[in-house]
Amino acid sequence: MKGVKGxxxxxxxxxxxxxxxxxxxxxxxx
Amino acid sequence: MTExxxxxxxxxxxxxxxxxxLFVATLxxxxxxxxxxxNAQQIAEGLEPVSFAEYVTSSSFGVDVMENWxxxxxxxxxxxxxxxxxxxxxxxxxxxxxxxxKETDKEQKxxxxxxxxxxxxxxxxxxxTALFSRSLGTLMAVLFVLTWxxxxxxxxxxYNSEQLSRREDPVTWPAYLAEADFWNRSFQNWQSxxxxxxxxxxxxxxxxxxxxxxxKPVGVAHAQTGQSG
Numbered sequence: 559m560k561g562v563k564g565x566x567x568x569x570x571x572x573x574x575x576x577x578x579x580x581x582x583x584x585x586x587x588x
Numbered sequence: 589m590t591e592x593x594x595x596x597x598x599x600x601x602x603x604x605x606x607x608x609x610l611f612v613a614t615l616x617x618x619x620x621x622x623x624x625x626x627n628a629q630q631i632a633e634g635l636e637p638v639s640f641a642e643y644v645t646s647s648s649f650g651v652d653v654m655e656n657w658x659x660x661x662x663x664x665x666x667x668x669x670x671x672x673x674x675x676x677x678x679x680x681x682x683x684x685x686x687x688x689x690k691e692t693d694k695e696q697k698x699x700x701x702x703x704x705x706x707x708x709x710x711x712x713x714x715x716x717t718a719l720f721s722r723s724l725g726t727l728m729a730v731l732f733v734l735t736w737x738x739x740x741x742x743x744x745x746x747y748n749s750e751q752l753s754r755r756e757d758p759v760t761w762p763a764y765l766a767e768a769d770f771w772n773r774s775f776q777n778w779q780s781x782x783x784x785x786x787x788x789x790x791x792x793x794x795x796x797x798x799x800x801x802x803x804k805p806v807g808v809a810h811a812q813t814g815q816s817g
Contacts, residue, residue: 561597565604572608573731576657577738580650584741587748588647 615653619644622652635753647749650742651773658739659777661732667785668725678793680804680816681785687814696721736774743770 594600619640626648627637643649667681672690676682694701698721702711709720719726741761747769748758764770788802794810797803801816808815 561594561600565601565608569604569608573657574734576653577731577734580647580654580742581738583645583647583650584738584743584745587745588645588650 618652619649622649633753647742647745651739651746654735654739654742655773655777658732658735658774659781661728661735662778663781663785665725665728665732668728675813676789676793678810678813679789680792680802680814681789682813684813739773740765740770743773 598605623638623640623643626643626646630637638646671682673688674682675685675688677685690696693699697703697706698710698717699713707720709716711717744759744761744764747764747767751758759767792803795803796806796808798806804812804815
């Protein structure tokens, strides 16, 4: 299950980074 | 049930890895075609075209990505919550009629009814079990809110840059939330998700796909609910 946990965390990290990136673009008014 | 034996990282995670790779590939596709589409509009309006790097760091690209993400998490959030209380006779996406509701601790293997290999937070009781019992739906709900807010912030910036290019006044973020642009982007994504969920729920009653976990076994009766192959 170790590898599965890595994929689980990977998905969460990508989603949260995506949200942070798009929010930052908006806040910077790009 | 004992833990399944690992057959190697790639085979153990095939579904997540393939969809993760398809996500990256289609996101790149969106970025390339989005740049071309954005530049076609720029030229039509007599404005300077932008580079690929400029486009993927623009809120115009950001809102196009995020408005789709938010609708997906809305779909899963609603689907998870609705399937606690609503059934569809004969559907693979539904519990059996009569099982509506949160079910007993015994059926859910919670607290003293937990198995030896149950997750720790299912066994301990108290706030941890209460939280763990809702963790999937809660995560989808939180991701929906975060992605929807992100899409509104990026949509606001993209809207304002269009306003400025037309020499019109920019609006504040709360004012953007009342703009037709924001609600049109939201509803056009939501409607497709609702149709997709409803289609999956009802099509799986009468149709089969041999070998798929989303389908009943081919020979199972149409009236059999909540069984996947």
